[in-house]
Amino acid sequence: MLKMTTTITTAERGQNNAGDDADTIVLSRTKTSSKKPSLYKVLLLNDDFTPMDFVVQVLERCFNKTREQATAIMLAVHNTGVGVCGVYTYEVAESKVGSATSMARQQQHPLQCIMEKE
Numbered sequence: 086m087l088k089m090t091t092t093i094t095t096a097e098r099g100q101n102n103a104g105d106d107a108d109t110i111v112l113s114r115t116k117t118s119s120k121k122p123s124l125y126k127v128l129l130l131n132d133d134f135t136p137m138d139f140v141v142q143v144l145e146r147c148f149n150k151t152r153e154q155a156t157a158i159m160l161a162v163h164n165t166g167v168g169v170c171g172v173y174t175y176e177v178a179e180s181k182v183g184s185a186t187s188m189a190r191q192q193q194h195p196l197q198c199i200m201e202k203e
């Protein structure tokens with residue numbers, strides 16, 4: 086919820102401002118945000134070189150998956166070519182792609198992590 090406050094002084098109303106607080110009125114209105122943020126899927130792509138146990142570690146560390154969830158996602162990527170790590174707002178998705186990619190590059194693995202609008 087976003088609260089907007091407008092203060093109008095006598096000076097702004099083009100009247101004499103004698104420094105009197107009684108000449109200041111405060112208009113308040115409360116606006117409920119009606120727009121939901123766009124969501125983005127973060128995807129892992131298969132490759133022939135990144136070790137399976139490393140992909141499981143990325144899913145645990147960057148995407149907060151349990152060992153069992155991480156193993157299932159890794160195998161789905163290995164078998165089908167692509168898999169969803171999670172769905173996030175733009176900034177969170179961008180940050181997770183960055184974390185997963187930098188973890189992979191640090192170990193010189195070619196793992197590809199991308200984001201895609203839902």
Ligand code: TYC
Pocket residue numbers: 129130131132133134135136137140159160162163196197
């Ligand atoms: N295909 C890889 C292997 O056989 C494992 C792998 C799984 C790589 C998922 C990337 O996103 C990936 N070692």
